[in-house]
Amino acid sequence: MLPDIQFSPVAVSGCAINLIIAAICYYVRRFRDGRQGLAFFGGAHLINGIVYLLIIPLPPGPQLSAALASPFAYLLALGVVASSACVLAGAWAIDHRLRFQRRFVLAIGIAYLILVGLGLGVGADIAFRGAMILNVCSALVAGVLFLQGRTAFYKLTGATWLLRTVMTLVLALLPPTLAGQQYFITIGILNVIFIAATGFGIILTELDDARQAASDASAAKSQFIANMSHELRTPLNAIIGFAEMVEGRAFAPTLQQSQQYGSLILQAGRHQLGLVDMLLDMASIEAGRDSLVPQSMAADKMAEECVRMLAGEADRAGVVLHTATEPITVMADPRALRQILIALINNAIKFSPAGAAVRVEVSMAGPGRTAIRVCDRGDGISLTELGRIFEPFFQAGDTYTRAKGGLGLGLAIAQRLATALGGSIAVESQPGMGSTFTLLLPRGETLPDGQTAGSHMATIVPDRAN
Incomplete structure (x- = not known):
């Protein structure tokens, strides 16, 4: 006779579904060039699967209630908090507007420590409930960000995240004495269903984005x-x-x-x-075969040199070039920096009307950073095109009319070179008001003898999907 062993159906199904979703996320991320956000969400499901695995031997009833009131609840709470952190990281990878992700994760860690302290004095179940509420907060953030997505897959996934927060919140607020009742089990099963819905929704959005990328x-x-x-x-x-x-x-x-x-x-x-x-x-x-040798150099002199090189082009276009520079150094490869500035200035000249002015500014941009700005008063860039101007072969407006000429590679090359140098290019633009491209690079060292500072090699790594 086999021993009469009872398992929690909620825990068994939750463990299986979470581990399956984690495996699919890993497969898509590893073998289908999935984005970084998929790895974070896969990690969240893996942790959830382990948490459910730990409570499989605890069927709903007195055993589960006793476990949630024992020090074992601290271990479960730790897993829930780790899952919440992964969800926040995944939400940040999906939408970089979540600029406060580090503070949010730090806040979760501090809150967990506070809950553990409270649990030592009040009860271990307080720590577990608090961890569940933190999980609700991270899921709520993910749901809101997904709802703002550009396709129906994003919006449907966001809706399932919000429904999941409701189920998790109810579970967090239910007293442990209800752990053996059908009401508690029903809410637990619904929570598992919405966990599955959010997981497969994330995978579907990833696959749909991959299809769109192939179409693009x-x-x-x-x-x-x-x-x-x-x-x-x-x-x-x-x-x-x-x-x-x-x-x-x-x-x-x-x-x-x-x-x-x-x-x-x-x-x-x-x-x-x-x-x-x-x-x-x-x-x-x-x-990834373009190796650079960054060295300390005068950013103002390089900017003025590039302006002189493009003076003839500006004259033919009827555009006036102005400079406003400060004697600031920058850590960059001379050839790469020259190519970046020529691309930015040439782009400003190309899209400026006759009689307009293009301004090149060099200034400090906070501790250890140098900013080189190229400002024009051209037609500007629409909001829908602003996120694509650094894509290869893309040009604002009707590309096939070729009204401005060019291959649409200048900005794409400039952005990749800036990234390889440890910097970035930001753009601000409004239709009819012109555009401002800001190149941010590390500050260079100033040596008394005018020599360049020590240099190091930097290799350009081709972009990969996030």
Whole structure:
């Protein structure tokens, strides 16, 4: 005869579902290039599965009530708090507007310590209930952020998170004496159901985003072909046409005309070489083979040098360049910094109307940081396009009309180079009011002899899904 062993059906189902969801999250994250948020949510489900595993031998009734009032409840509370921290980290990875995530996690840790202290004097079940309420808070944050998502999958997942908070809150407020009653068991089963709904909802949003990313990649390929078709044909046609004139097929050019045609051929050839170089730079960055050597250098001198280099381009566009610099050092690779600034200034010139001014500013930006700002008074960037301007081959407005020319790679390369140098590029823009691009880089060291500070290698790592 087998011994009469009773298991909690809520705990068994909760353990199985959580471990299954954790395994799927790991699989999608590891083998399907899932984002970082999926790893955090998978960790939360793994911890939940372990918590349910610990209470499987405790069927609803006196045994469970006694366990929740014993020091064993501290261990369960610790698992619930750890799960809450993972949920907050996952919510932050999904939506970076959750800027207070570190403070929130710290607050959860402090609250847990307070609950443990209270539990020592009042009862261990207080610590467990408090941990459940903290879990409700983190789930509520996740639900609100998911509800603000851009697709129906996000909104449905957010709704299930909110329903899950209701079930968890009810469980936290129920007295342990009800642990053996059907009401308690029903609420526990509903909680497990909504845990499953939130877990599979997260996986579905991840897979749907991956499908959308694949669709965007296909559109980017078509966009790339459209861009290259125009940008490479134009200089090639100019080179061939003027070369035929120099050769004398159309008419015998004079020496002055030959010199003029040769100058135009040279200009078109350099333009095409610039396009090819930009494509090669992007390919090198994406492959992670572009090694940089950051060193301490004068940010103001580099900015003024780039302004002088683009003075002719600004003059042809009827744009006036202004500088407002301070003698500040920056830690950067000279070639990379020059390429970043040229891309930002050239972009400002390109999208500024004739007669407008572009301003380049160099100043301090807090402890150990240097800010280089490029401000224009062009058409500005709409809110929907603002989040995509650093994508390769993307340009604000109708890309296929090619009204402004270019491949749409300048800002993408600049942003990746800035990241490799330990910095970032931020943009502020309003339609009709212009744009301001701010390059933030680490401050460099100032040496008395004018030498550069010690340098170190930095390798550009290609972007991966979050």
